[in-house]
Amino acid sequence: xxxxxxxxxxxxxxxxxxxxxxxxAKKRGKxxxxxxxxxxxxxxxxxxxxxxxxxxxxxxYAGCKGVVLGPTRDIVNLVHGPIGCSFYAxxxxxxxxxxxxxxxxxxxxxxxxxDMQEEHVVFGGEKKLKKAIQEAYDLFHPKxxxxxxxxxxGLIGDDIHAxxxxxxxxxxxxxxxxxxxxxxxxxxxSAGHHIAxxxxxxxxxxxxxxxxxxxxxxxxxGEYNIGGDAFEIExxxxxxxxxxxxxxxxxxxxxxxxxxxxxxxxxIMCHRSINYMAEMMETKYGIPWMKVNFIGAEATAKSLxxxxxxxxxxxxxxxxxxxxxxxxxxxxxxxxxxxxxTKGKLAMLFVGGSRAHHYQELFGELGMETLSAGxxxxxxxxxxxxxxxxxxxxxxxxxxxxxxxxxxxxxRYKPRKTEEELEKLKQAGLNIRDYEGMMxxxxxxxxxxxxxxxxxxxKLIELYKPDIFCAGIKEKYVVxxxxxxxxxxxxxxxxxxxxxFTGAINFYRDIDRMVNSRIWKxxxxxxxxxxxxxxxxxxxx
Ligand code: CFM
Numbered sequence: 001x002x003x004x005x006x007x008x009x010x011x012x013x014x015x016x017x018x019x020x021x022x023x024x025a026k027k028r029g030k031x032x033x034x035x036x037x038x039x040x041x042x043x044x045x046x047x048x049x050x051x052x053x054x055x056x057x058x059x060x061y062a063g064c065k066g067v068v069l070g071p072t073r074d075i076v077n078l079v080h081g082p083i084g085c086s087f088y089a090x091x092x093x094x095x096x097x098x099x100x101x102x103x104x105x106x107x108x109x110x111x112x113x114x115d116m117q118e119e120h121v122v123f124g125g126e127k128k129l130k131k132a133i134q135e136a137y138d139l140f141h142p143k144x145x146x147x148x149x150x151x152x153x154g155l156i157g158d159d160i161h162a163x164x165x166x167x168x169x170x171x172x173x174x175x176x177x178x179x180x181x182x183x184x185x186x187x188x189x190s191a192g193h194h195i196a197x198x199x200x201x202x203x204x205x206x207x208x209x210x211x212x213x214x215x216x217x218x219x220x221x222g223e224y225n226i227g228g229d230a231f232e233i234e235x236x237x238x239x240x241x242x243x244x245x246x247x248x249x250x251x252x253x254x255x256x257x258x259x260x261x262x263x264x265x266x267x268i269m270c271h272r273s274i275n276y277m278a279e280m281m282e283t284k285y286g287i288p289w290m291k292v293n294f295i296g297a298e299a300t301a302k303s304l305x306x307x308x309x310x311x312x313x314x315x316x317x318x319x320x321x322x323x324x325x326x327x328x329x330x331x332x333x334x335x336x337x338x339x340x341x342t343k344g345k346l347a348m349l350f351v352g353g354s355r356a357h358h359y360q361e362l363f364g365e366l367g368m369e370t371l372s373a374g375x376x377x378x379x380x381x382x383x384x385x386x387x388x389x390x391x392x393x394x395x396x397x398x399x400x401x402x403x404x405x406x407x408x409x410x411x412r413y414k415p416r417k418t419e420e421e422l423e424k425l426k427q428a429g430l431n432i433r434d435y436e437g438m439m440x441x442x443x444x445x446x447x448x449x450x451x452x453x454x455x456x457x458x459k460l461i462e463l464y465k466p467d468i469f470c471a472g473i474k475e476k477y478v479v480x481x482x483x484x485x486x487x488x489x490x491x492x493x494x495x496x497x498x499x500x501f502t503g504a505i506n507f508y509r510d511i512d513r514m515v516n517s518r519i520w521k522x523x524x525x526x527x528x529x530x531x532x533x534x535x536x537x538x539x540x541x
Contacts, residue, residue, distance in 0.1 A: 004346075005415045012460070013447065016032060037441070037442065043380060044098065046377065049451055055374050057189065059376055060185040061181045061192060063190060064196040065146075065181065065196075069148075069249065069250070070095055072257075076140060077107070080153050086111050086152075087111065094491045096231070101234075105253075121156055141173075145178070153182060157168050188377035188451075190378075201276075201280050212245070212262065216245060218267055219281075224249060226250075227496020228497040236501070240323050241316065245262060265289070271382060272375075278402065286415035290432055293358050296362045299501070306431070342368055345467040346468075347369065350373065350471045357441065362507050365504065371464055373438065373446070384436055385434075385436040386435050387439070414510055453480065454475070457471075461482055472488055481523065483523040
């Protein structure tokens with residue numbers, strides 16, 4: 001492996017902001033920090049993107065309808081708004097599901113919209129919304145209909161919650177609830193996650209008290225079954241004898257949500273999108289939560305062990321060890337084959353609000369180094385750890401998002417463990433109610449960049465020349481034209497699953513193919529250009 005001399009991170013930071021006007025440079029400078037895991041610096045996050053900067057962020061509606069509710073197959077997700085909002089949210093995320101047989105309900109492949117026109121913007125769209133609910137009900141008789149507001153609905157003031165209530169009462173056997181997740185709410189899709197958590201908690205969780213059996217019952221929070229990840233996790237949990245009561249929301253049904261308060265532990269994959277749900281469920285029902293990570297073989301083994309230790313059951317712990325021992329040889333043999341070819345290669349990850357952290361595990365297993373990483377819409381706690389939450393400044397944008405006031409359920413609150421028991425588990429190394437964030441796991445001197453702009457992305461690539469860049473479709477072809485392969489960590493391109501043991505193997509192979517392919521060397525990046533001027537032919541007629 002050739003050893004490269006990497007530029008000094010402070011010089012890179014200077015270069016990234018040099019071209020900005022002074023005020024913008026000052027602001028962006030706070031979002032670009034040089035990491036030190038021993039003394040984590042403060043990073044600016046979850047604030048408005050500066051107008052004029054090309055961001056990769058999405059909107060509140062995307063976070064609510066697309067991300068949190070989208071993967072649930074038997075809720076009709078009805079978008080109240082112009083058709084474009086629906087069309088561009090239609091199945092692009094690659095969240096998969098497994099209906100119960102060929103007749104099983106699955107509305108994920110449909111696109112439901114009220115198709116708001118100018119007339120409705122001027123005179124109001126509530127009538128049209130009622131009609132659309134009736135039509136969806138008559139056609140499908142779904143158990144539930146979720147209504148999602150897009151921007152114009154908030155501007156004209158249609159009351160979707162009143163319509164939901166009226167139609168719920170009228171139809172009688174269909175749970176109907178609304179989400180005021182207009183795109184402009186908050187500063188990114190993160191606001192939409194919170195809105196989704198609130199409404200699902202308010203209208204769905206706790207409706208079905210039936211104990212469906214199982215000894216070690218958990219909910220999986222913040223796993224959305226992109227590329228089939230949840231299928232692999234479900235396989236491993238079942239093999240260990242752990243019962244999955246509900247998944248929020250990969251491969252899920254509304255019935256699972258209704259019954260989720262009967263579980264004894266919430267495990268969180270994506271902290272950003274769903275930590276609210278975990279906290280509310282603990283306050284109301286007494287279910288503790290714990291952060292896990294099923295991305296990376298070692299991380300998967302560690303997460304299974306943590307779940308087993310939470311239940312403090314010797315037979316479960318033994319079974320988990322057996323499963324790990326059965327699964328690991330296949331993983332190790334692929335690592336042995338690939339590691340010599342990937343060792344020392346350099347990666348960068350700029351994704352969403354959790355994957356930029358999780359996927360560093362997989363690169364670590366391949367001997368690759370993460371030079372720089374960041375989230376699009378993470379909060380400071382996703383970077384620096386939850387210990388900073390009390391110090392996070394609550395600005396006007398965050399205040400716009402409702403915080404539900406939750407209290408213990410008078411009948412159903414049942415602490416699964418006493419505070420002493422939880423403290424003991426914490427002392428023994430279990431991360432109960434905690435997430436340490438991305439930065440403690442990154443090297444000293446690595447660059448952490450929040451809400452990276454297109455311009456900064458290009459500069460960063462030019463200066464570091466990484467072997468692979470991980471982001472999404474908006475960056476993919478720009479980066480690849482620079483001669484650097486881009487792995488989509490949102491949709492996984494056409495690949496996956498990447499979770500669990502089988503997923504890790506898939507990922508090693510895909511990354512090997514990308515970083516060791518000669519094709520990228522054949523593309524001339526701008527910094528490699530010789531004196532040849534770009535030429536273009538124009539056809540005139
Ligand atoms: Fe959580 Fe996600 Fe992510 Fe996210 Fe997303 Fe996603 Fe993501 Mo794209 S919920 S924060 S809003 S892990 S859609 S499945 S890949 S940006 S890093």
